[in-house]
Amino acid sequence: MLEGFNTSGAVIAAHIDQAFWVNFWVSIVLFCSVVLPMLYFAWKFRESKVKNENIENITHHTGLEITWTVIPTIMLIVFFWYGYDSMKTVRTMPDSGIAINVEGSKWKWRYEYPANEAGHVHKLGGAYIKQKQDENGKVIEEGTMGKSALYVPVDTNIILSMTAPIDDVIHSFYIPSLRMKEDVVPGRTTKLWFNVGTVGEYDIECAEYCGTDHSYMYSRLVVLPKAEYEAWFNSTEDTPKGNYATSGDAVLQLHGCKSCHAIETDKVLVGPTLKTRTLTSEQVLDVINNGQNKLGYDMGAMPAGLATGADAQEIAAYVAGGMKGAQPASFAACSSCHGEDGKGMYGMSPNLVEYDAQLLSNVLKHGKKGIIGNMPAFPYVSDEEVSAIAEYLQNTK
Amino acid sequence: MSKSYFDETHCAIGHPKSTFMQWMLTVDHKRIGLMYAAVMFTFFFIAVATALAMRFELFAPGAQYMDGDTFNQAFTLHGVIMVFLFIIPGIPAVFGNIVMPLMIGAKDVSFPRLNWFTFWLYIVGCIVALSSLFNFSDGAFNFADTGWTFYAPYSLNTGTNVITTLVAAFILGMASILTGLNFLVTIHRLRAPGMDFFKMPLFVWGIYATAWIQLLATPVVGITLILAILEKFFGIGIFDPSKGGDPVLFQHLFWIYSHPAVYLMILPAFGIMSEIIPVFSRREVFGYRTIALSSASIAGIGYLVWGHHLYTSGMSDLAKTIFSFLTFFVAVPTGVKFYDWVATMYKGKIVLSTPMLWALGTMVTFAIGGLTGVTIAMVGVDIHLQDTYYTVAHFHYAILGGVVFLLFAGMHYWFPLITGKMYNETHAKIAFWLNFIGFNVLWFPMFIAGYLGMPRRYFDYLPEFQIYHQISFWGAIIFITGLAYMFYVLIQGWRKGESAGVNPWRATTLEWHLPTSPPPLENHTKVPYVDFNPYEYHHGEPVVKFDENMKRID
Numbered sequence: 001m002l003e004g005f006n007t008s009g010a011v012i013a014a015h016i017d018q019a020f021w022v023n024f025w026v027s028i029v030l031f032c033s034v035v036l037p038m039l040y041f042a043w044k045f046r047e048s049k050v051k052n053e054n055i056e057n058i059t060h061h062t063g064l065e066i067t068w069t070v071i072p073t074i075m076l077i078v079f080f081w082y083g084y085d086s087m088k089t090v091r092t093m094p095d096s097g098i099a100i101n102v103e104g105s106k107w108k109w110r111y112e113y114p115a116n117e118a119g120h121v122h123k124l125g126g127a128y129i130k131q132k133q134d135e136n137g138k139v140i141e142e143g144t145m146g147k148s149a150l151y152v153p154v155d156t157n158i159i160l161s162m163t164a165p166i167d168d169v170i171h172s173f174y175i176p177s178l179r180m181k182e183d184v185v186p187g188r189t190t191k192l193w194f195n196v197g198t199v200g201e202y203d204i205e206c207a208e209y210c211g212t213d214h215s216y217m218y219s220r221l222v223v224l225p226k227a228e229y230e231a232w233f234n235s236t237e238d239t240p241k242g243n244y245a246t247s248g249d250a251v252l253q254l255h256g257c258k259s260c261h262a263i264e265t266d267k268v269l270v271g272p273t274l275k276t277r278t279l280t281s282e283q284v285l286d287v288i289n290n291g292q293n294k295l296g297y298d299m300g301a302m303p304a305g306l307a308t309g310a311d312a313q314e315i316a317a318y319v320a321g322g323m324k325g326a327q328p329a330s331f332a333a334c335s336s337c338h339g340e341d342g343k344g345m346y347g348m349s350p351n352l353v354e355y356d357a358q359l360l361s362n363v364l365k366h367g368k369k370g371i372i373g374n375m376p377a378f379p380y381v382s383d384e385e386v387s388a389i390a391e392y393l394q395n396t397k
Numbered sequence: 398m399s400k401s402y403f404d405e406t407h408c409a410i411g412h413p414k415s416t417f418m419q420w421m422l423t424v425d426h427k428r429i430g431l432m433y434a435a436v437m438f439t440f441f442f443i444a445v446a447t448a449l450a451m452r453f454e455l456f457a458p459g460a461q462y463m464d465g466d467t468f469n470q471a472f473t474l475h476g477v478i479m480v481f482l483f484i485i486p487g488i489p490a491v492f493g494n495i496v497m498p499l500m501i502g503a504k505d506v507s508f509p510r511l512n513w514f515t516f517w518l519y520i521v522g523c524i525v526a527l528s529s530l531f532n533f534s535d536g537a538f539n540f541a542d543t544g545w546t547f548y549a550p551y552s553l554n555t556g557t558n559v560i561t562t563l564v565a566a567f568i569l570g571m572a573s574i575l576t577g578l579n580f581l582v583t584i585h586r587l588r589a590p591g592m593d594f595f596k597m598p599l600f601v602w603g604i605y606a607t608a609w610i611q612l613l614a615t616p617v618v619g620i621t622l623i624l625a626i627l628e629k630f631f632g633i634g635i636f637d638p639s640k641g642g643d644p645v646l647f648q649h650l651f652w653i654y655s656h657p658a659v660y661l662m663i664l665p666a667f668g669i670m671s672e673i674i675p676v677f678s679r680r681e682v683f684g685y686r687t688i689a690l691s692s693a694s695i696a697g698i699g700y701l702v703w704g705h706h707l708y709t710s711g712m713s714d715l716a717k718t719i720f721s722f723l724t725f726f727v728a729v730p731t732g733v734k735f736y737d738w739v740a741t742m743y744k745g746k747i748v749l750s751t752p753m754l755w756a757l758g759t760m761v762t763f764a765i766g767g768l769t770g771v772t773i774a775m776v777g778v779d780i781h782l783q784d785t786y787y788t789v790a791h792f793h794y795a796i797l798g799g800v801v802f803l804l805f806a807g808m809h810y811w812f813p814l815i816t817g818k819m820y821n822e823t824h825a826k827i828a829f830w831l832n833f834i835g836f837n838v839l840w841f842p843m844f845i846a847g848y849l850g851m852p853r854r855y856f857d858y859l860p861e862f863q864i865y866h867q868i869s870f871w872g873a874i875i876f877i878t879g880l881a882y883m884f885y886v887l888i889q890g891w892r893k894g895e896s897a898g899v900n901p902w903r904a905t906t907l908e909w910h911l912p913t914s915p916p917p918l919e920n921h922t923k924v925p926y927v928d929f930n931p932y933e934y935h936h937g938e939p940v941v942k943f944d945e946n947m948k949r950i951d
Contacts, residue, residue, distance in 0.1 A: 215852075
């Protein structure tokens with residue numbers, strides 16, 4: 001069940017659910033009124049029990065016929081009323097509330113807030129990377145929570161004015177937990193409103209088929225306590241303080257690291273996993289054979305050929321295996337610089353299995369040449385963010 | 398041994414000697430119906446295979462066997478084939494052709510050559526429809542990924558040949574119109590003497606109501622086609638907002654035809670139900686006139702409810718309210734039919750042969766399909782359920798669990814009439830149970846997934862929905878096993894079954910009073926005089942009996 005589906009935190013959801021369950025129970029009664037007599041007759045008048053003389057050709061019964069026309073008709077009018085009434089709740093826009101513009105385009109949602117006290121206009125949104133799981137249901141990657149969410153305060157009317165670019169296609173803004181959707185049509189503005197009474201996160205989906213990434217046209221509604229929302233809204237920050245952007249995890253998401261690097265598994269996506277710095281034995285061998293000076297450590301280039309032949313193979317297997325088990329004797333060639341335990345000397349030489357802040361900042365500033373291809377530089381990542389990532393990676397291991 | 402319609406035929410052109418050409422050129426309504434069945438079921442199995450491929454992909458979140466684009470193409474292919482090539486010609490093309498003229502004592506339809514032409518028009522339409530799914534864009538041939546609804550502006554600006562598709566729909570629609578016209582004239586002009594409208598079998602009533610829909614609703618496809626051509630080739634903004642058009646207008650035009658089309662599918666199916674229930678209850682049908690007239694009123698109201706597909710499209714609230722109100726009134730005559738059928742079983746003698754099992758099974762599945770349709774006719778509730786798996790499940794319960802199940806029921810019921818043989822009842826019943834159980838395991842979880850917020854046409858989904866997709870998958874495996882088994886049993890029955898005789902079910906309607914089995918080329922030896930009701934039973938036996946020269950012997 002989706003997060004928040006059962007909280008009935010919204011006035012609309014409560015109304016629509018009421019209509020749904022009225023319909024559900026009456027439908028059960030109508031269903032039984034057809035199927036139970038059918039089953040009973042099929043058993044009661046079964047072939048082996050009925051003598052031909054006892055068959056009766058009853059072809060009319062005015063009372064019954066009126067009953068089974070009038071009663072269902074009344075029930076249907078009740079359904080109509082509940083449907084109409086709940087529609088009114090959804091469609092009657094409140095007089096006041098926070099007006100947010102929503103734009104749906106292939107395949108992202110964007111949100112534009114009114115200007116705050118300082119005149120800053122929050123523009124959020126963008127493509128969302130969903131949480132990914134392996135076959136056992138274990139989370140491989142968290143999604144890009146953070147910038148692409150819609151932040152609103154709790155217990156407040158929110159009015160969405162929605163449209164799509166004129167040359168785009170029809171989308172539909174759907175929040176299952178709030179039981180509401182409305183199409184987002186190019187060249188038109190459609191409206192939705194809601195008021196959520198429970199702090200939490202809710203899924204936003206696209207419900208009108210729109211092409212390749214229809215199923216990834218996804219976003220989150222984040223309902224914040226009022227004070228927290230106000231603090232954020234009046235700042236120029238993209239994302240509210242809290243667990244949304246300050247953690248190393250969120251920084252990784254923000255900069256899109258996770259589209260290439262797995263964090264919590266050993267899976268090799270485009271680049272190597274960051275769970276541990278698991279190099280493949282080929283990578284280690286390459287470094288041993290050819291030397292390495294890509295990371296800007298103070299000790300300078302690592303010379304080529306410190307170990308050769310079977311020794312090099314042995315070291316490569318050990319390092320690629322995460323340096324577990326007994327250390328091979330040949331590792332002595334490494335430990336003079338990388339330390340007895342291979343964990344590196346801070347600022348001088350890298351830890352052979354983990355990333356430290358210095359390595360990260362080097363990689364991010366200058367990019368890195370990997371086996372698969374070049375990782376581009378991310379020079380705008382701040383020092384604070386680098387240390388957040390380093391700490392995060394340390395803890396995820 | 399007298400000759401049956403398998404041995405000799407009339408042809409549209411000349412008197413060809415080869416059996417093959419005799420089939421290709423035949424104007425005999427029974428042969429044409431069989432050829433429709435052969436083509437339709439071929440397409441049916443292609444579309445079933447596509448659906449199975451999608452179920453495999455949806456077994457787990459993420460991409461396993463296909464990417465998003467392939468998946469989108471798969472559900473487009475599935476929808477286009479199932480709707481336009483299989484279910485719309487559907488029961489009228491097969492049993493309307495084969496059985497309807499026999500039921501009213503006619504020697505053929507009114508315009509046999511037109512009937513032959515219509516069949517080939519259908520084949521041309523199929524070819525154009527399939528070719529339109531391939532389009533040339535980005536320097537390569539692609540397959541359409543618009544979904545079977547071809548919503549603008551997606552279908553207009555993705556390089557899909559929506560024009561060709563509409564041309565195909567137009568040709569298929571033309572075939573549909575001509576079939577409808579042919580059946581209308583046949584029912585009006587070729588009924589056996591004495592058979593007034595209220596002495597017609599109820600299946601003929603279903604076909605009659607359907608024929609009017611075919612004749613009156615299908616021309617809207619032509620309007621849509623012309624507007625799309627104006628847009629595409631003359632740049633007049635009709636549907637594409639970037640040219641100043643309104644994409645929602647396309648949805649209106651699409652559903653003005655396609656909504657009556659679902660009644661066009663279901664009405665003849667209800668007709669089959671109305672044939673089977675009295676025969677296997679061994680008594681007269683309850684409420685003959687209400688069943689007959691409810692078909693007509695469903696056809697009538699069915700024109701006025703298309704807007705219920707557009708509750709979340711941004712249409713005005715007043716329009717939504719009116720369409721919602723009208724929609725509920727389709728449910729009333731449908732409900733009345735159900736109660737009439739159940740009442741027909743009261744104090745009868747219920748013979749649970751395979752056709753009756755299928756009919757009773759359909760009572761369950763269609764009741765679910767119909768009642769869940771009522772749920773989404775409620776505007777507010779539909780704001781939540783529109784475009785979710787709930788709607789998908791409703792549609793499949795109504796169309797597969799209603800129309801196709803009754804088509805299968807009809808196949809089992811009229812099998813001895815058409816082939817002169819009988820299938821193995823025990824195996825056919827096993828096949829029914831496999832289908833029935835598989836069907837419910839396949840589609841019922843989708844109601845729950847849809848209510849919980851699983852949108853349709855999703856190639857990947859949130860992990861919360863995985864369990865429902867997995868149950869569905871196993872249902873699909875059972876269901877497909879059942880389908881294959883059912884066709885195997887029927888084919889074996891045709892090849893090796895025992896001769897059935899002219900009236901194996903001891904039914905009353907005229908198609909069971911033919912001189913030989915299978916029927917001869919020109920049907921009844923002599924046109925009977927009909928001064929009796931279609932389902933006259935006395936103490937469980939048909940009242941009216943004929944000898945092989947159509948002489949009353951009762």
